[in-house]
Amino acid sequence: MDIQKISDSFIGRINPRLVSWAFKYLKAVPAVRRKLEKEFEGLMKDIERQVKPYSKTFTTYTGIPEKGIERDDILKQMEEFKALEEARWKDGFASGAVYNGDEKHIRFLNQVYALNSQANPLHSDIWPSISKYEGEIVSMTAKMLGAGKAGASGKPEKQICGVVSSGGTESILLAMKTYRDWARDKKGITHPEMIVPVSGHAAFDKASQYFKIKIKHIPVDENYRADVSAARKMINRNTIVIAGSAPSFPHGIVDPIDELSGLARERGIGFHTDACLGGFILPWAERLGYDIPPFDFRLPGVTSISADTHKYGYAAKGTSVILYRGSDLRHYQYFKATDWPGGLYFSATFAGSRPGALSAACWAALLSVGQKGYMEATRKILETGTKIKKAIREISDLFILGDPLWVIAFGSKTLDIYRIMDYMAGRNWSLNGLHKPSCVHLCITLRHTQPGVAERFIDDLRSAVTFVKEHPGEKGGMAPVYGLAATIPVRSIVGDLLERYIDVLYKV
Numbered sequence: 309m310d311i312q313k314i315s316d317s318f319i320g321r322i323n324p325r326l327v328s329w330a331f332k333y334l335k336a337v338p339a340v341r342r343k344l345e346k347e348f349e350g351l352m353k354d355i356e357r358q359v360k361p362y363s364k365t366f367t368t369y370t371g372i373p374e375k376g377i378e379r380d381d382i383l384k385q386m387e388e389f390k391a392l393e394e395a396r397w398k399d400g401f402a403s404g405a406v407y408n409g410d411e412k413h414i415r416f417l418n419q420v421y422a423l424n425s426q427a428n429p430l431h432s433d434i435w436p437s438i439s440k441y442e443g444e445i446v447s448m449t450a451k452m453l454g455a456g457k458a459g460a461s462g463k464p465e466k467q468i469c470g471v472v473s474s475g476g477t478e479s480i481l482l483a484m485k486t487y488r489d490w491a492r493d494k495k496g497i498t499h500p501e502m503i504v505p506v507s508g509h510a511a512f513d514k515a516s517q518y519f520k521i522k523i524k525h526i527p528v529d530e531n532y533r534a535d536v537s538a539a540r541k542m543i544n545r546n547t548i549v550i551a552g553s554a555p556s557f558p559h560g561i562v563d564p565i566d567e568l569s570g571l572a573r574e575r576g577i578g579f580h581t582d583a584c585l586g587g588f589i590l591p592w593a594e595r596l597g598y599d600i601p602p603f604d605f606r607l608p609g610v611t612s613i614s615a616d617t618h619k620y621g622y623a624a625k626g627t628s629v630i631l632y633r634g635s636d637l638r639h640y641q642y643f644k645a646t647d648w649p650g651g652l653y654f655s656a657t658f659a660g661s662r663p664g665a666l667s668a669a670c671w672a673a674l675l676s677v678g679q680k681g682y683m684e685a686t687r688k689i690l691e692t693g694t695k696i697k698k699a700i701r702e703i704s705d706l707f708i709l710g711d712p713l714w715v716i717a718f719g720s721k722t723l724d725i726y727r728i729m730d731y732m733a734g735r736n737w738s739l740n741g742l743h744k745p746s747c748v749h750l751c752i753t754l755r756h757t758q759p760g761v762a763e764r765f766i767d768d769l770r771s772a773v774t775f776v777k778e779h780p781g782e783k784g785g786m787a788p789v790y791g792l793a794a795t796i797p798v799r800s801i802v803g804d805l806l807e808r809y810i811d812v813l814y815k816v
C-alpha cells in the first residue's frame with residue numbers, strides 16, 4: 309500500500325491513538341516493540357469502540373434473524389441513527405461529504421429513488437426510462453463541459469460521449485483502463501505508463517495497481533500546479549495518458565491543463581482532465597466572471613473528463629460521468645462476452661446489475677437545479693470561499709497553499725497544523741488532514757454557505773491558533789503520522805495499520 313496516496317480523507321480522519329502508537333513503535337528498540345505489540349490489541353479494542361459506537365446500545369445481527377423484524381421497528385432504529393449522525397454534516401461541520409444537503413432537495417431525491425428502486429439498467433428492455441436518463445445525464449454534462457464547442461460536431465465518431473458510473477473513482481478507473489486497451493490495440497504498447505500530478509487523486513494510483521499501468525508522478529510548483537516541463541521529460545514511447553486536475557482534491561488548484569493537454573496532443577497520447585471536484589463548479593464560475601483557466605473539451609488535446617454528479621451536481625451518492633472525445637475511444641471501455649452460455653453479455657462499466665434509481669435521481673437533480681440553480685450555488689460557495697480565505701490570510705501564523713477558489717488548504721510555519729486540526733475536531737469540525745506538505749483543508753459546500761457557518765469556522769480557527777500558541781508543549785494527536793509516512797519502513801507499518809483499521813470497519 310502506498311501511503312503517499314492513501315485517500316486523504318481517510319488518513320485525515322484516522323484514529324489519533326493509532327497514529328501515536330505507530331510513532332512510538334517506530335522509534336522503539338526491539339524489546340519495547342514487543343511490549344508495544346502486546347498493547348496493540350488493547351489499542352485496537354479501543355479503536356473498535358470508537359468506530360463501532362452502537363455495538364453496546366443496539367442489537368448486533370451476525371446472522372439473518374430467524375423471523376423477520378417488523379418494518380416499523382427497523383425504520384425506528386434507523387431514525388435513531390439518523391438523529392445521532394445528521395447534525396454534524398447538516399450544520400456544516402464537515403469538509404466536503406454532503407454537497408447540497410438542503411431538506412427539500414433531499415426529500416425530492418428520496419421520492420425519485422422510491423419511484424425507481426426496482427430499476428436495473430442492465431435490463432434496458434424493461435427500463436428504457438433509465439437509458440433515457442443516463443443518455444441525457446451524459447449529454448447535459450458534456451454540453452456543460454464544452455462538447456458543443458469541441459470542434460467535432462460533424463462526425464459522430466468524434467463527438468463527445470460518455471457513460472454514467474458509480475462515482476469519481478470508477479470514472480477514473482474506467483478511463484485509465486480505456487487508455488490502456490486503446491494503446492495496446494492501436495500502438496502495441498504492452499508496458500503502459502501514465503503521467504499524473506502528485507496532487508492527483510488516489511484513484512489514479514488505484515488504477516495503476518489494478519490495471520498494471522506504471523504511474524509517474526509530476527511534481528507541483530510553488531503554486532501547487534503540475535510542473536509542465538517535468539511532465540514533458542517523463543513522456544516516453546510507453547506513455548498512454550497524461551492527467552491533470554480541475555481542481556485537485558488536496559489543494560483545490562487547477563493544473564495547467566492547456567499546456568499539459570497540448571503536450572499530450574503533440575505526442576499523440578491521451579489526456580484526462582479530472583474534473584470530479586470542479587466539473588459542476590468551474591463552468592458556472594467562468595460564467596460568473598471568475599478567472600478560470602481552460603480545462604474542458606474546448607481544449608483540443610483533452611480526450612476525456614471525469615465529473616462527479618454526486619458532488620457539486622447535487623445528485624444522491626453513487627453517480628459520476630466519464631466523458632470521451634469520440635465513440636472510438638469509448639468503445640475500449642466496454643465489456644463484451646460473446647461466448648458465455650448466459651447469452652450475449654455486455655456492460656459499459658465495471659458493474660453488472662446497477663441501481664437505476666441512482667441514475668434517475670441524478671437526472672432529476674440536474675433538471676430540478678437547472679443552470680440558474682448551479683450558478684447561484686456556485687456564487688454562494690465561491691463567495692464563502694473568498695470570506696474564509698480572507699480570514700485565514702489575516703491570521704499571521706497560517707498560510708494558504710497556492711491560490712485556490714473553494715477547496716482551501718492551509719498550513720503553518722510556526723505551529724503544528726495537525727494540533728490545530730485536533731482542536732477543530734474538538735469543536736466538532738471534520739476537516740481533512742493532508743501531508744507532503746503538512747496542511748489541512750476545508751472543502752466548501754452549500755452547507756457552509758448557511759448563515760453563520762463561515763463565521764463559526766473562522767472564530768474556531770482563531771481560537772485554535774491561540775490555543776496551540778499558548779500550549780506549545782502538548783503532544784499532537786495527528787501530527788506524527790504525517791512525518792512518519794515519509795520514511796520507508798514506516799510506510800509499510802502504517803499500511804498494515806490501515807489494513808487492520810479497515811478490518812475493524814467490517815467487524816460485527
Ligand SMILES: *Cc1c(COP(=O)(O)O)cnc(C)c1O
Nearest residue numbers: 475476477509556557582584585
Ligand atoms: C472526489 C474526487 C475523486 C474521486 O471521487 P469518488 O467519488 O470519491 O470516488 C477524484 N478526483 C477528485 C479531484 C475528487 O475530488
